[in-house]
Amino acid sequence: xxxxxxxxxxxxxxxxxxxxxxxxxxxxxxxxxxxxxxxxxxxxxxxxxxxxxxxxxxxxxxxxxxxxxxxxxxxxxxxxxxxxxx
Amino acid sequence: xxxxxxxxxxxxxxxxxxxxxxxxxxxxxxxxxxxxxxxxxxxxxxxxxxxxxxxxxxxxxxxxxxxxxxxxxxxxxxxxxxxxxxxxxxxxxxxxxxxxxxxxxxxxxxxxxxxxxxxxxxxxxxxxxxxxxxxxxxxxxxxxxxxxxxxxxxxxxxxxxxxxxxxxxxxxxxxxxxxxxxxxxxxxxxxxxxxxxxxxxxxxxxxxxxxxxxxxxxxxxxxxxxxxxxxxxxxxxxxxxxxxxxxxxxxxxxxxxxxxxxxxxxxxxxxxxxxxxxxxxxxxxxxxxxxxxxxxxxxxxxxxxxxxxxxxxxxxxxxxxxxxxxxxxxxxxxxxxxxxxxxxxxxxxxxxxxxxxxxxxxxxxxxxxxxxxxxxxxxxxxxxxxxxxxxxxxxxxxxxxxxxxxxxxxxxxxxxxxxxxxxxxxxxxxxxxxxxxxxxxxxxxxxxxxxxxxxxxxxxxxxxxxxxxxxxxxxxxxxxxxxxxxxxxxxxxxxxxxxxxxxxxxxx
Amino acid sequence: xxxxxxxxxxxxxxxxxxxxxxxxxxxxxxxxxxxxxxxxxxxxxxxxxxxxxxxxxxxxxxxxxxxxxxxxxxxxxxxxxxxxxxxxxxxxxxxxxxxxxxxxxxxxxxxxxxxxxxxxxxxxxxxxxxxxxxxxxxxxx
Numbered sequence: 001x002x003x004x005x006x007x008x009x010x011x012x013x014x015x016x017x018x019x020x021x022x023x024x025x026x027x028x029x030x031x032x033x034x035x036x037x038x039x040x041x042x043x044x045x046x047x048x049x050x051x052x053x054x055x056x057x058x059x060x061x062x063x064x065x066x067x068x069x070x071x072x073x074x075x076x077x078x079x080x081x082x083x084x085x086x
Numbered sequence: 087x088x089x090x091x092x093x094x095x096x097x098x099x100x101x102x103x104x105x106x107x108x109x110x111x112x113x114x115x116x117x118x119x120x121x122x123x124x125x126x127x128x129x130x131x132x133x134x135x136x137x138x139x140x141x142x143x144x145x146x147x148x149x150x151x152x153x154x155x156x157x158x159x160x161x162x163x164x165x166x167x168x169x170x171x172x173x174x175x176x177x178x179x180x181x182x183x184x185x186x187x188x189x190x191x192x193x194x195x196x197x198x199x200x201x202x203x204x205x206x207x208x209x210x211x212x213x214x215x216x217x218x219x220x221x222x223x224x225x226x227x228x229x230x231x232x233x234x235x236x237x238x239x240x241x242x243x244x245x246x247x248x249x250x251x252x253x254x255x256x257x258x259x260x261x262x263x264x265x266x267x268x269x270x271x272x273x274x275x276x277x278x279x280x281x282x283x284x285x286x287x288x289x290x291x292x293x294x295x296x297x298x299x300x301x302x303x304x305x306x307x308x309x310x311x312x313x314x315x316x317x318x319x320x321x322x323x324x325x326x327x328x329x330x331x332x333x334x335x336x337x338x339x340x341x342x343x344x345x346x347x348x349x350x351x352x353x354x355x356x357x358x359x360x361x362x363x364x365x366x367x368x369x370x371x372x373x374x375x376x377x378x379x380x381x382x383x384x385x386x387x388x389x390x391x392x393x394x395x396x397x398x399x400x401x402x403x404x405x406x407x408x409x410x411x412x413x414x415x416x417x418x419x420x421x422x423x424x425x426x427x428x429x430x431x432x433x434x435x436x437x438x439x440x441x442x443x444x445x446x447x448x449x450x451x452x453x454x455x456x457x458x459x460x461x462x463x464x465x466x467x468x469x470x471x472x473x474x475x476x477x478x479x480x481x482x483x484x485x486x487x488x489x490x491x492x493x494x495x496x497x498x499x500x501x502x503x504x505x506x507x508x509x510x511x512x513x514x515x516x517x518x519x520x521x522x523x524x525x526x527x528x529x530x531x532x533x534x535x536x537x538x539x540x541x542x543x544x545x546x547x548x549x550x551x552x553x554x555x556x557x558x559x560x561x562x563x564x565x566x567x568x569x570x571x572x573x574x575x576x577x578x579x580x581x582x583x584x585x586x587x588x589x590x591x592x593x594x
Numbered sequence: 595x596x597x598x599x600x601x602x603x604x605x606x607x608x609x610x611x612x613x614x615x616x617x618x619x620x621x622x623x624x625x626x627x628x629x630x631x632x633x634x635x636x637x638x639x640x641x642x643x644x645x646x647x648x649x650x651x652x653x654x655x656x657x658x659x660x661x662x663x664x665x666x667x668x669x670x671x672x673x674x675x676x677x678x679x680x681x682x683x684x685x686x687x688x689x690x691x692x693x694x695x696x697x698x699x700x701x702x703x704x705x706x707x708x709x710x711x712x713x714x715x716x717x718x719x720x721x722x723x724x725x726x727x728x729x730x731x732x733x734x735x
Contacts (some may be wrong), residue, residue: 219717
């Protein structure tokens, strides 16, 4: 349990410190803020995250579907089937 | 209850029955009928939008009436009743009781739906499924709007009655030997979604009454000309209907929890994490309603609160995805039709959820609000996730209901067409939204990117249509002429199923 | 329930970390764009079924067309005379509801000359689909 606790503290620190520094970063001065650029840049950052995560999840699913299908030569009965526990 | 046509029962015997499998059958047949009607409306809308100018629908009023009826039909007459159908078949069996807690109330809850459907379909209101005031108060044509309001009122009462029934059946009628922690996840999903309905629906019931008296001119709750506040309606509406999204999606996830372990030949990875995720989801469902309303001029603080509330729903949904993938891991998966629908549903559930996270980031609302992005996003949920889970479950229940087997080959063709069609239609709608096309519009200017994407979306919708026609033909043909199913193990998986057909029906 | 669940805990932690990132980024950008420059010119936007009218600070009125100058800041004060509408210049990511009995504000600064579409994004009835106007940004010093 304590391992999990430490791990979550490390993860939290790694995420929170950069976001705080980002949030309180100095605003640009001079010209008016380019609303269009700010919002679309945010959009593309979000899409990068979404597609990376999506790639991992979709990749896992495709691999699972391929590997654990009944017709895969490597497929073997699950322990629960053998013991008749289903 | 076997609907084997060899031993056909007179229709009235099913109609006047209060046995849970009979009521379940009524729910199922009605909801599939509504799906085909609502789907036909969607096809009409897509034909109209195939290109700029008039295609099929002569005037914008008819178009507006059609999209209102399409949304109302799909949500209240297809998705909600189809969930009740599955719940009626399996919840009493899963908690080991002879029937629902209140069988007559159960039948009443069902029989309130057809008259309400008649009100919605004969009225054809034009204000969208959200009846946004002041338009719905001062501008919407008369008998149609009242008919919609009364129809929705009846549907709301019906869904409260059936929720009461599910809650009592699960909590009070479960077998004394069965602790709540041991109740199967499908039954848990009905418990959570029913509790959400009981907490959320009264708000909308009140809002509908206020809308009606506003329309009659007696009050001015939402009419600014009489000192009312139209934003108040939106709060009341979304306080009910954001949680309502979870009411629809939670039973669909419950159905996947029944299909995926069965066809993976492994027990569910973690029953307790599934239960925890359901409970968390039904709590945080109430923390995010105003993310639909960023554009109404909300303050920065309000937006921040509702963005956090929205993001809070994600970990629980992600726990379900994890549970599904971990259950499939090391399994021996048989890709029969129900399993394909469930796995496809999970993939689209993830896509819809990721789009939802992006949506909830408040500055991005300036891009996506009320554009086709939103249309694509929630269709990934309601079609890609909820309808996929439900249709998969219809295939799963088919042998138990009819005593016959559906055609596996055509079931798979149906799945492939629907999955490909859904990807083409709904992902393209996301991109079309980024190009700025508003939703709920009858016609659009000749912008090249809009024209080509709309054409592509309409083609995707046609692919889904072909799949659904195959589905209908498969259901009808297999009910009459399908191979008799092996009722102990129709899918050849080994193991113990929940057998709805074995429930003794006192009515025959 | 014999097996341990550590993988799920790590997974949930990663999900929460990602969500924190999304939330913080969104909060940051929203914070930036909320801040209206002090010298922004006020444009009153009035929506009604089914057209847009505009009033400049000097009293000039326009219907269906809006002329603005490049690289100036403008603050829209949006209201509606009848039902809900939504004022949208997609090209500049300007979007806000026009609600009767309430004034909503949003600001922007056009940095490109040309003609842009203004459209209604909230369903408002019969001619909602064609409730459009044109934004003309002029390049004057």
